[in-house]
Amino acid sequence: MVVDQLSPAEVDRLFHALADATRRDIVRRVLVHEQSIGELARRYPMSVTAVQKHVAVLVEAGLVTKNRRGREQRVSGRPETVRTAQRLLDELEQVWRERFDRMGSVLAGPTTQEEPT
Amino acid sequence: MVVDQLSPAEVDRLFHALADATRRDIVRRVLVHEQSIGELARRYPMSVTAVQKHVAVLVEAGLVTKNRRGREQRVSGRPETVRTAQRLLDELEQVWRERFDRMGSVLAGPTTQEEPT
DNA sequence: CTGATCTACAACCATTTGGTTGTATTTAAC
DNA sequence: GTTAAATACAACCAAATGGTTGTAGATCAG
Numbered sequence: 001m002v003v004d005q006l007s008p009a010e011v012d013r014l015f016h017a018l019a020d021a022t023r024r025d026i027v028r029r030v031l032v033h034e035q036s037i038g039e040l041a042r043r044y045p046m047s048v049t050a051v052q053k054h055v056a057v058l059v060e061a062g063l064v065t066k067n068r069r070g071r072e073q074r075v076s077g078r079p080e081t082v083r084t085a086q087r088l089l090d091e092l093e094q095v096w097r098e099r100f101d102r103m104g105s106v107l108a109g110p111t112t113q114e115e116p117t
Numbered sequence: 118m119v120v121d122q123l124s125p126a127e128v129d130r131l132f133h134a135l136a137d138a139t140r141r142d143i144v145r146r147v148l149v150h151e152q153s154i155g156e157l158a159r160r161y162p163m164s165v166t167a168v169q170k171h172v173a174v175l176v177e178a179g180l181v182t183k184n185r186r187g188r189e190q191r192v193s194g195r196p197e198t199v200r201t202a203q204r205l206l207d208e209l210e211q212v213w214r215e216r217f218d219r220m221g222s223v224l225a226g227p228t229t230q231e232e233p234t
Numbered sequence: 235c236t237g238a239t240c241t242a243c244a245a246c247c248a249t250t251t252g253g254t255t256g257t258a259t260t261t262a263a264c
Numbered sequence: 265g266t267t268a269a270a271t272a273c274a275a276c277c278a279a280a281t282g283g284t285t286g287t288a289g290a291t292c293a294g
């Protein structure tokens with residue numbers, strides 16, 4: 001039930017990587033098919049260097065990988081890591097669901113016990 | 118199938134809000150039961166002001182709400198927004214799944230037909 | 235009313251972020 | 265062997281982030 005293997009810092013990196021529209025778009029593209037830095041850069045109104053940095057952030061987060069192919073660097077998506085993020089949110093939602101279930105118990109009868117602070 | 122109503126900037130805010138361990142912990146707590154700023158602050162090694170700022174970020178992201186109750190401000194979690202984040206990730210994963218399906222089609226042979234949209 | 239508590243907010247600070255330009259290295263093409 | 269293309273990387277910059285302290289306004293208790 002506990003997702004981890006990921007340190008809080010890694011989770012930070014993961015969600016931080018997703019908190020930028022350009023990076024999300026890059027992930028979307030390279031989940032469809034790998035693409036070079038240059039190909040990606042042509043799609044955004046920014047320098048190749050800027051895209052390089054975005055890709056570096058995504059690599060650190062584990063959302064994409066780089067594979068050198070001759071003089072280009074092919075970027076491809078890692079769906080497992082998207083899944084990891086999903087599981088983290090599922091855990092969060094589960095916390096709420098458990099409360100919801102407890103509330104159901106309250107409605108069902110007086111046997112429910114509050115957790116002490 | 119399309120999640121939207123959320124602008125890219127709103128999605129940015131949502132994931133950015135989740136990209137901090139303290140904020141994730143606050144969300145977890147207030148999903149269980151609402152809590153005042155002060156109560157929350159006692160749990161973290163930082164000032165009340167710092168926690169206030171974290172809560173403000175979470176409010177902007179729609180992950181929590183504040184409700185004044187006398188002199189305190191009760192913070193409670195919004196599970197719908199957690200759900201929204203999940204759907205955004207589901208969409209990302211779906212992009213990959215569609216590619217996977219296309220690859221499957223190729224492997225299965227040329228007779229396979231995509232489901233019309 | 236007085237005093238304590240809870241929250242708000244401004245000002246400040248160091249670090250990180252997201253971008254730039256410029257230079258260097260590697261690889262491909264001719 | 266030159267030249268062009270793709271990437272890497274350092275240096276720089278403005279703005280945002282995540283924290284602090286200090287001050288002030290509400291609200292509750294006595």
